[in-house]
Amino acid sequence: MTFSLGLKATSAGYRLAAYDQVGSTNVEAMARARDGDRGSIWFVTSEQTAGRGRRQRAWIAPRGNLASSVLEVLEVAPATAATLGFAAGLATAAALQKVSVEAALRAGSQGLKYDLKWPNDVLVGGKKLVGISLDAEAVGNHLAVVVGIGTNVVGAPEGTPTPAISLAALGVQIGAEELFSSLSDSWVEFLGIWDNGRGFGEIRRRWLDCAAGLGQAVAIKSAGSTIEGTFDTIDERGCMIVRTSAGQLVPITAGDVYFGAAASVGAA
The missing domain is CATH 3.30.930.10 (Bira Bifunctional Protein; Domain 2)
Structure with a gap:
């Protein structure tokens, strides 16, 4: 074929x-x-x-x-x-x-x-x-x-x-x-x-509607730093929006993403 x-x-x-x-x-x-x-x-x-x-x-x-x-x-x-x-x-x-x-x-x-x-x-x-x-x-x-x-x-x-x-x-x-x-x-x-x-x-x-990890714990590693929180949504630019434990909404443009139990490993 x-x-x-x-x-x-x-x-x-x-x-x-x-x-x-x-x-x-x-x-x-x-x-x-x-x-x-x-x-x-x-x-x-x-x-x-x-x-x-x-x-x-x-x-x-x-x-x-x-x-x-x-x-x-x-x-x-x-x-x-x-x-x-x-x-x-x-x-x-x-x-x-x-x-x-x-x-x-x-x-x-x-x-x-x-x-x-x-x-x-x-x-x-x-x-x-x-x-x-x-x-x-x-x-x-x-x-x-x-x-x-x-x-x-x-x-x-x-x-x-x-x-x-x-x-x-x-x-x-x-x-x-x-x-x-x-x-x-x-x-x-x-x-x-x-x-x-x-x-x-x-x-x-x-x-x-098809998003993996939506509403779950997430850790994003980028440029030597890590953002942790909950995957809240994506915005009109396609950025991932992470809601931190303090309630802050943080837009993410790039990084390695870890969900659920893997989020604690990724944050380490």
């Missing part, structure tokens, strides 16, 4: 660059933007050898996993582009829900619940299934935004800050190609809802 766009993505004019193996789909996408490509185009492989996730951490993707990046060239401010990650999380969860339900029906088992961890990960049972990253760079009068989505289809890395899991380990027997086709269609839907940031209110509402 080979990679192909879904029907919605094809109708919306998306293009596809598929690789048998590549260092990083994100790097390929941004290089294309620097060369003048104005999107919209997906870069995809089932074996990535030099991928990077959020905060430049290595992202291990053995053959059979899905490494995908979409390039969109937009007329938005960087702060607005940052909220696109929440749409990406919703699009990925929707695609996973579709293919896992279909796989469950074939196998006679139940589907899975997918949770969204701030800012961009997709979890199952508290374990990381998908990592999402955003890169942005000015190209002329526009902003090239690359959304990288890495999904553990057949295997998951060990020793990660958040324990990881794969679809195969969850009993979902699908291929990276099937998942990608669904993802490319789901992306069209949620990019349309996001609407260059104008629809972030609706994206925010839907994201909070």
Whole structure:
């Protein structure tokens, strides 16, 4: 089976660059933007050898996993582009829900619940299934935004800050190609809802409905300091709002997030 766009993505004019193996789909996408490509185009492989996730951490993707990046060239401010990650999380969860339900029906088992961890990960049972990253760079009068989505289809890395899991380990027997086709269609839907940031209110509402750890104890480690409290909500900019024990509402823009019992470990 080979990679192909879904029907919605094809109708919306998306293009596809598929690789048998590549260092990083994100790097390929941004290089294309620097060369003048104005999107919209997906870069995809089932074996990535030099991928990077959020905060430049290595992202291990053995053959059979899905490494995908979409390039969109937009007329938005960087702060607005940052909220696109929440749409990406919703699009990925929707695609996973579709293919896992279909796989469950074939196998006679139940589907899975997918949770969204701030800012961009997709979890199952508290374990990381998908990592999402955003890169942005000015190209002329526009902003090239690359959304990288890495999904553990057949295997998951060990020793990660958040324990990881794969679809195969969850009993979902699908291929990276099937998942990608669904993802490319789901992306069209949620990019349309996001609407260059104008629809972030609706994206925010839907994201909070799927949010991992909402209302739970949380610790965020960033730049050598730790903020502890309760995950209260996300604001109109996508910041995590933490309510401290003193009742103060603190906006968080970045950091490593630990929930529940792990919050006390993360704060240590």
